[in-house]
Amino acid sequence: MKRPPRHAPSRIESTADLRSFQRMMAAAVVRPLDANDRLQSKWIDGRPMDLVAAEFIKPNDRLTSFERLQLYNQMYWFRLFDAIRDDCPGLLATLGEKAFGRLAQAYLAHFPSRSFTLRNLCSRLEEFMRSHPSLTAPRTALALEIARFEWAQTVAFDGEARPVVTAASLAGTRPSRLRLGLQPYVTLLDLRHPVDTYLMSVKRREAMRSEASNTPDSKVVHRRSLRRARLPRPARTLVAVHRLDNKLFYKRLDPAAFRILRALARGAPLSRAVAAAGPGARPAKVQAWFASWMALGWFCARGNKRARRAS
């Protein structure tokens, strides 16, 4: 969002005036709350916020301009906090309420929503956490992996499914030329912690996103208590987050199987991907893996986005 004007326009006689007005109000609405969950008392240029609010919002006989603006400011943050908590129960359980709240506010202030849907709210959370490690210290490594995993769940839940390739459609193509894509809803994760089992112990969640019409959340303090779970000890974990019959699943992968899938996802032809498994992978085992992946419907025609999502 572009910087708001110093003053909201007193008259709105053009689309430019309307845009200027909306920049002013939106900047106030998305501005972080103060320590008491209230509208900040100073505007970004240091002026008292009550004077700034009074420039464009009318008071009434019960509420000042500041208080009316504060309602929208609070509703914005409570709504977004609720959404990010719903999407990141593992991160919340790992960091605790206070640290998670600080992280969420800093993230949303740095990366305000650029999507029409709250579904995409956490799409850049891992990127933000990576560049602000102090917000997750001393559990940064684990927190980063949980953020990746929880975003992978969002992708698995309602990501695109492309037509699956069948054994018949592959017949006749030489392995050195055959390139398979992974379904967009499948994410391969190479983790240093068993995040899959950890998250299952925190909360099993398959709820559907449910945005509704014009319903402010009047609840300041959040309601649900998540199960406390013991933090996982480091242990390399290779896992695919995917869906089957429209239900979320995590599938642990053998290191050689992971290397094959990662190579395919990065665009390697079949023969090179199989070679990536290494000399220890027995042909019968590789054949069984492929049979399983085909049955799960993981393979599709190659797209352009796959390579970016393989870790």
Add this chain to the structure above:
Amino acid sequence: MPANRFNGHCDYGIGIGLRVPHYSHILSKKPVVDWFEIISENFMVDGGRPLELLDRILEQYRVVQHGVSMYFGSADKPDRTHLRRLRNLVRRTKTPWLSDHLCWGSVDGTYTHDLLPMPYTFAAARRTAEKIRQVRDFLEVPICVENVSSYAEFHASEMTEWEFLSEVVDLADCGILLDVNNIYVSSKNHSFDPYDYLNNIPHERVGQMHVAGHTRFEKYILDTHDHPVLDPVWKLYAHATALCGVSATLLEWDDKIPSFDEVHNEALKANAFIDGAKKAVV
């Protein structure tokens, strides 16, 4: 109006919002419901369970799309990617009309995910109407715009909210989704007579109505959709029905959602007011 060009000439009855806690009941018990309103954004996804469930609902029920992110009043141009997604959903649901709010909520591509009130000015009305026309032409489906509940008024406004609504729908030649609960909430927050609002809008453009519950606080009312409809709102609904005719009516219940039967029974209370309005006409 029972059926008009703003609601695709559909004479729909009383519907309820399709909400997650009720999916299992609806799919297993198949209750008789006139129609469901879906929040478009919940189904503007690429795949997975939301679309599977929607398709199962579409096999058995009439569905109307209601949006929360078109932001007709935002100064920004309509987002073509968003519109294409919405058009795909319109083709899937075959919604006879589509509604969204007379509000703004994004600027320069940043979204507040709120339904922010408009400054009621002629320039804003012209811009809003232009966008409604663009969206309707792209989607090729009738559009009704919904009045929102609000908690702030602006110095820049040049007219009342109902004058602004009338100006916009006239310029856009679109319909109105008349939310009588929102009128009530705003009337208390801004100290106007809700009957003035109802009496001074173009009744022939009303294609649908909303009723809902709200929450009263010491200094203001919040539109929380977490209660049954309160008596003053039903009275407004009866008056609106007398003025506009029996229109497709929907109960919104979005938080602290009770059982399906409780929500549906609350919606069906509208029948009593519809009957009353019909008798008054006779």
